[in-house]
Amino acid sequence: MWGFRPMSVLVLAGVTGSAALAQDAAGLALRFCDAVRQSSEPAAEALMTPDLQDAIARLRAADADYRRAHPEEKPPLGDGLRLTAFPDGLESCRPEAAGPSGVDLVYAPGSDPAATWRDRLVLVPGPEGGVLIADILYSPDFATRFSDWLSDAAAWK
Secondary structure (H helix, E strand, C coil), X not given: CCCCCCCCEEEECCCCCCCEEEECHHHHHHHHHHHHHCXXXXXXXXXXXXXXXXXHXXXXXXXXXHHHHCCCCCCCCCCCCCCCCCCXXXXXXXXXXXXXXXXXXXXXXXXXXXXXXXXXXXXXXXXXXXXXXXXXXXXXXXXXXXXXXXXHHHHCC
């Protein structure tokens, strides 16, 4: 299991259209948790690799095409990006363990500790010594991947 490391912050330019902060795994996880709790897809996306950002852009384009072709039906992004295994009713998100290649997040929909679930952020080195999210592995067994969900949703007809 990964040990939790203190947060370090570095300036990183040019990863996305706007400058983002490069951080170690713990710092990035905290920013991701904030983005998810605030339902801010752009903030979460800014923490991802260019490859994931490209996949999201392709999905948004497929979603726009679907909306034009099927205006009466629910489009692939009708519920937004699937940033967590169980997106509804999220009250808390906290990093549990962080390392250079990943961080486990614990989510809770309310005050019941038995209702928590875990997802894992897969991290890769980013420019300037920081880390970026390369994928998200969903609970309960970490076998379902955000990158696969993006591909499947983009191909949805």
